[in-house]
Amino acid sequence: MKNNVIITFSQATINYQQRAALEDISLDVYQGEFIGIIGPNGSGKTTLLKSILGLVRPSKGSVQIFDCACHKLRCHHKAKIGYIPQKGQIDPNFPVTVSETVMMGRYSSLGLFHRPSKPDKGLVETALTEVGMTGYEDATLGHLSGGQQQRVLIARALVQQPEVLLMDEPTTGIDPPTQHSIIRLISNLHKNLNLTILLVTHDINMISPFVDRIALLKVRLFAIGTPSEVLNEKILSEIYGKQVVVTTKENGLYVIVGDYHYV
Amino acid sequence: MFEMLSYEFMQRALIASVIIGLVCSIIGVFVILKNLTFIGAGTSHAAFAGVTLGYLIKFSPLSIAVLFSLITVWIVGYLSKKGYLKLDASVGIFYSLTMALAVLFIGLMKIYNAEVYGYLFGSILSVTKLDLAIIVLLGVVVLFLVYLFFKEFHFITFDEEMARAGGIPTGWLSFLLLTMIALTIVISLKSVGAILVFAMIVTPAAAAYQLTYSMIRMFIYSALIGTGSSVSGVFLSYWLDLPSGATTVLFVSFVFFLSVLLSPKHRTILTAIN
Numbered sequence: 001m002k003n004n005v006i007i008t009f010s011q012a013t014i015n016y017q018q019r020a021a022l023e024d025i026s027l028d029v030y031q032g033e034f035i036g037i038i039g040p041n042g043s044g045k046t047t048l049l050k051s052i053l054g055l056v057r058p059s060k061g062s063v064q065i066f067d068c069a070c071h072k073l074r075c076h077h078k079a080k081i082g083y084i085p086q087k088g089q090i091d092p093n094f095p096v097t098v099s100e101t102v103m104m105g106r107y108s109s110l111g112l113f114h115r116p117s118k119p120d121k122g123l124v125e126t127a128l129t130e131v132g133m134t135g136y137e138d139a140t141l142g143h144l145s146g147g148q149q150q151r152v153l154i155a156r157a158l159v160q161q162p163e164v165l166l167m168d169e170p171t172t173g174i175d176p177p178t179q180h181s182i183i184r185l186i187s188n189l190h191k192n193l194n195l196t197i198l199l200v201t202h203d204i205n206m207i208s209p210f211v212d213r214i215a216l217l218k219v220r221l222f223a224i225g226t227p228s229e230v231l232n233e234k235i236l237s238e239i240y241g242k243q244v245v246v247t248t249k250e251n252g253l254y255v256i257v258g259d260y261h262y263v
Numbered sequence: 264m265f266e267m268l269s270y271e272f273m274q275r276a277l278i279a280s281v282i283i284g285l286v287c288s289i290i291g292v293f294v295i296l297k298n299l300t301f302i303g304a305g306t307s308h309a310a311f312a313g314v315t316l317g318y319l320i321k322f323s324p325l326s327i328a329v330l331f332s333l334i335t336v337w338i339v340g341y342l343s344k345k346g347y348l349k350l351d352a353s354v355g356i357f358y359s360l361t362m363a364l365a366v367l368f369i370g371l372m373k374i375y376n377a378e379v380y381g382y383l384f385g386s387i388l389s390v391t392k393l394d395l396a397i398i399v400l401l402g403v404v405v406l407f408l409v410y411l412f413f414k415e416f417h418f419i420t421f422d423e424e425m426a427r428a429g430g431i432p433t434g435w436l437s438f439l440l441l442t443m444i445a446l447t448i449v450i451s452l453k454s455v456g457a458i459l460v461f462a463m464i465v466t467p468a469a470a471a472y473q474l475t476y477s478m479i480r481m482f483i484y485s486a487l488i489g490t491g492s493s494v495s496g497v498f499l500s501y502w503l504d505l506p507s508g509a510t511t512v513l514f515v516s517f518v519f520f521l522s523v524l525l526s527p528k529h530r531t532i533l534t535a536i537n
Contacts, residue, residue, distance in 0.1 A: 053428045056536040078430030093528050094296070095478045096421055106417045113411065134403060160429070190422035 004031040006164065006196050007052060011061035014044070014051055021047040024061070025221050031163075034197045035191045036207040036227075039217035040240060045200040046086070047219065049166045052198070053083055065164070078108055082157030082165045086172060090149060092142035098152050099124055099137040105159035127155040131185060147178035154185065158193075165189070167199040170204065179206060186210075204231065267501055274411045275395045276387045276454075276507070278281035280493040283387075283451045283463065287382030288489025289409055290447045292482050293413040293440060294517070302441070303338060303461045305354035305361075307448045309335035311457035312361040314382045315368035325397060328452060335361065340441045345435070385456025385508025387497055394453055401450045405443050412436060417478060456508040462515065465493065470519040473526035486516050 005030035014022040022044040029035060039044050046112040047255050050056045051063045057071035064070065066080065082105070102124045103116055110116065128134050136144070141152060150170055157165055169180040170186065187210040201207055206229040208214065216223040216230055218239050223230045234246040267273050287523040294303055313331030317324030335357045369379060381389060390398070409416065415436050418426040427433040444464075450458045467489035471481045496511025503510070 021362060055428060078428070081428075083425065083428045084518065085428070089475075093472070093476070094421070095472065095476050095481045097477055100417075101421070102366075104414075104425070105429070107414050107426075109419050110414070112432075113413070117415065143476075 005178045013060040014047055014056055015059050019234050023219050031196055032194050034211045036202045036211040037212045038204055043217040044219050045217055046168055049168055051061045080163045082100045082154050082160050082162035084157050084170055085166045086168045090142045094142050094153040096141050098122045098139050101141050101152055102127055102159050105156040120159055123159050127159040147175045164196045169200055275390045276497050279390045279395055279398050279454055280497045281490055282398055284493025286402045286405050286447050287463040287466035287485055288485040290444055291464040292485050293420055293455035294464055295468040299463055303464050306332045306335055306445050307457045309361040309400055310449050310452050312434050313366040315365045315379055318376055319368045319372055324483045328375040328449050331447055335425045335442035336445045345388045366446055382452055383457050385454055387454035398450045401446050410440040413484040417455055450532050458513045459494055459508045466519050467468055470522040473522040
């Protein structure tokens with residue numbers, strides 16, 4: 001089932017502001033896989049996602065997606081990649097409704113000079129149903145809670161009908177119960193829509209029960225494997241420079257750093 | 264009133280005011296939502312420098328104004344895009360540079376030229392047939408481009424990084440938007456004046472921003488406020504014998520303060536405080 005490689009990093013080095021943000025990365029991502037990407041701040045997690053989107057290009061090696069070099073991606077390729085960036089503060093007075101926001105996800109598929117039609121509006125409604133936001137179509141985006149805004153941004157990615165979903169810290173700034181519901185939503189979408197998901201996070205414990213593999217970055221790809229292979233006290237202590245304890249709980253491994261149950 | 268409309272110069276002024284009011288207020292929505300307010304001020308001064316050079320070398324002032332304003336927005340846009348300089352800083356440099364050029368060109372003229380000062384303070388009643396033809400042509404071009412790329416501008420205005428990630432060609436579309444801002448300023452220069460044109464772009468959109476949470480409605484309200492204020496300004500300036508540019512800007516500013524008072528956004532905030 002998971003033998004089709006959809007994304008390939010081949011010894012890719014990516015520079016940002018004249019220093020290597022990612023160095024010598026080799027990684028194959030298989031179709032339908034759910035990968036969690038972890039690492040300390042400045043370890044290149046967001047750069048990894050941006051390289052797949054073709055927003056940054058490797059100075060050495062290559063990044064390929066759908067058998068195409070990332071910096072040569074055409075619109076029809078980009079339309080198959082849903083991206084949910086780190087959610088910044090949304091101005092509560094910015095004049096944009098929920099349905100307008102989700103419809104923006106259709107724009108790249110429509111191409112220049114074409115306007116959204118009835119089927120596009122149908123896809124918006126379906127995407128809002130999938131993320132549990134039916135009834136909020138005319139609500140102002142900035143008036144919603146952080147968790148609801150994140151659901152809308154996920155709907156905007158889903159309305160593209162993507163094959164790959166890239167998520168950059170989708171649970172940041174959201175209260176813990178909502179974080180769990182967002183991760184469960186993502187996991188359900190992964191299973192139901194057979195999406196390939198790369199999710200950047202700092203919260204290892206939140207995602208480890210759901211992901212197929214974890215990639216640990218610190219400019220280089222430090223480790224890649226199943227949660228039980230990567231969530232290892234020696235590896236994590238080396239990366240984070242703190243004493244890390246990994247214990248077993250009923251739903252899998254649990255990472256504790258110093259006084260925090262959080263890395 | 265009918266007597267007033269029988270004058271050819273008044274007919275031209277009214278047509279010009281409708282088009283300028285419409286174009287400025289539509290472009291103003293992008294300017295307000297993308298925080299490009301200062302670029303409008305810088306570009307209007309660049310356009311005025313172009314006008315003064317045109318009068319100095321006796322070559323179409325409006326053509327040189329187009330050239331100056333386009334060069335300004337493109338260089339400022341390039342410097343900002345490449346991350347060499349923040350947008351505000353580069354606009355600030357061009358703002359003073361082009362104003363210095365304008366003062367220099369006026370000084371080199373040796374004689375007082377009233378027409379140059381007309382471009383500084385605006386006089387819609389002195390719009391000629393050629394001026395009107397240029398206003399109509401460029402106005403239609405700008406409005407057509409907004410119509411053509413509306414959904415892309417919509418996306419870029421809300422979230423440029425996401426638009427780029429989604430395959431929207433944000434690079435040239437951003438420059439196209441800057442070009443449209445420059446053209447809007449040039450067509451409004453003679454009617455509203457280099458000093459006040461900026462208000463015609465920013466104020467109707469800022470007033471509309473107070474009144475709605477939908478971007479589509481913001482365009483509609485801004486267009487109504489901009490066009491209505493522009494036409495009202497022409498009538499008031501004729502009846503009261505006041506400078507047209509200043510009258511229009513004062514009128515639209517009054518509408519802005521009214522919209523702040525009536526704004527549902529502030530009512531929400533006030534309710535929350537109470």
